[in-house]
Amino acid sequence: MHTEEFRTALLDWFDRHGRKHLPWQTARDPYRVWISEIMLQQTQVATVIPYFERFMARFPDVAALAAGSVDEVVALWAGLGYYARARNLHRAARIVVAQHGGRFPASVDALKALPGIGRSTAGAILSLGSGLPAPILDGNVKRVLCRYAGLAGWPGAPQVERELWRLSEALTPEFRVADHNQAMMDLGATVCAKRGPACGVCPLRDGCAALRLGLTDAIPTPRPKLAQPVRECHMLVLRDGSGAVYLEKRPPTGIWGGLRSLPEFDGLDALLGWCAERGIDTCRLERLPRRRHTFTHFRLDFVPVLIRAEGFAPWVAEDAGPGWFGPDAAVGLPAPIAQLLRDIAGDNATRGQIALDL
Template sequence: MNPFASALLAWFDEHGRKDLPWQHPRDAYRVWLSEVMLQQTQVVTVIPYFLRFVATLPTLRDLASAEEDTVLALWSGLGYYRRARFLQRAAQICVDKHDGELPRDFAALAELPGIGRSTAGAILAQAYGLRFPILDGNVKRVLTRHLGIHGHPGQSPVEKVLWQHAEALTPAQRTADYTQAIMDLGATLCVRAKPRCDACPMASDCVAKRDDLTTQLPSAKPTKAVPTRDTVMLILRDAEGRVLLERRGPQGVWSGLWSLPEAGDHDQAWRAAQSMATIDDAQALPSFVHVFSHYRLKVEPLLFDEATARPRIADNSNLRWCAPDERAALGLPAPVRTLLQNL
């Protein structure tokens, strides 16, 4: 075993995380679900979502046969909802083509929706103990600092070099533990800001520590201006306290989720509200900004209280009046759920 892996595993045996819920049992379904949830999300945030998800959908077959609204409701708040749709589609393919199991073959696994090279490697290494490297954000940070690799890790030439190192350093023995160990190192010690180099088992031959580069590595992504978009969200609430929700289309952000009807400005909002309900007056609620990865959304909520539904709403399957106690079973974007809870 190479010195890097030996030192990392020795540290893991003493300090690594061994009680994460997806480790008991550490089967392929639970590893896969955790890996997808952990993309762009920290462990502390993921744990309650993971526990709620597996309590409702404990097996891959359960996920494959679930209603999409159920899956999206369980995912609501984690963001990047396309991950949840890919998760369910992949489960359905596994039922149809792989006897209801995630395949052990790398090529077959990587062909499934939402499973890239690193996620496939994590499943094979952790669930099956097979020697496959991973390269998630934590691992990229550890390797760029330890090896002194400059350039943004998301750029193809840099990523290619990182994959070569990840492959070379992954041991044939204790692969599952090594995979967890290098993720743990990045998540607990080799963190983005103020890494704890004094406690790091790799500090003695870390290039970034030696050359005082921990604040420069990994190299930052080239910046570009993030645009801001404006929208008016219509909160049509009837005398029973129900709110009118609209299922979003298959394209764009929050696709397929239940959300609030939107308009470009207040005049459009009034016209849209009048087309869906008999309304009297409107109350402007405090605006807020929701940040996506590629733009900022400035939301102006407009509350129409005591609204009365127009008959055509009942004929539109993408519109529904929803009572507060019914919202938990629907996939709602997190800011919309919060907005309605605060009414």
């Protein structure tokens, strides 16, 4: 297929089958596109939709986001993972307001200078948010282009990625660029799927090298597998008679940065020593089954240790410090910690039977 045939076939398909009613498409502007693009990194559309709607209800524009606190932003992000994204959103919003008068820059390089915005996200903000010609290259687009061009190799490898950018630039039109880029993402998400692509209904099938060569299952090449290290710890679930739980605030960087979580210890002895220093009775300590949470680069195995603090005088929570939080407190928790607390609160009689969180 020639370039114009590619574009025409893609846009004709988009007009009939493309997604046009997602929450961030109903009133498209650079801010809404930016928020949605950051949320959609490493996250499925169905998961993102309720988060996006809650986020926009609280922070409807970049000025509101800049004026908010990073703690509130992170709390609204709780459960989406990759929390540096939330912190970068807040930092970037303040820069847009302070240095750009509340308007997003109109060039890829200026957008890339903002925290958390790479070349593809910048291209999406310009094309989808303002209709300016700019190529994109998210995971779905990479898969479509790899198969269409018969390009072997892991798409994240520098030499493969350079070729994919060259293809994306060559195929991106000057007109209807928003529809073109949205169509590329939609095609990868709904037709040119990672497994079992629906090649029979693909608008690009006549020019697809992977289909012609019978390589749709082999292209793109999967990411090379690396052995994941395992980290281990104990986590203290300290509850008082009302069901309130003692939580600490994690550092702003690193895993679960800026969220509230359970006190974490290298081992049981360290946990018991911490309790002894604070006069906490550990006679009724209960070790719950080990749980596992998988991050991108490692796995975390943790043993929850439940202690009831009846008769213990809890210390007062401060905004930036540790403290007690009731069952209905609006606080940002990591997803596996929130699940653990729900399991404990929901089935006290069978706590020993809590399933592993894999």
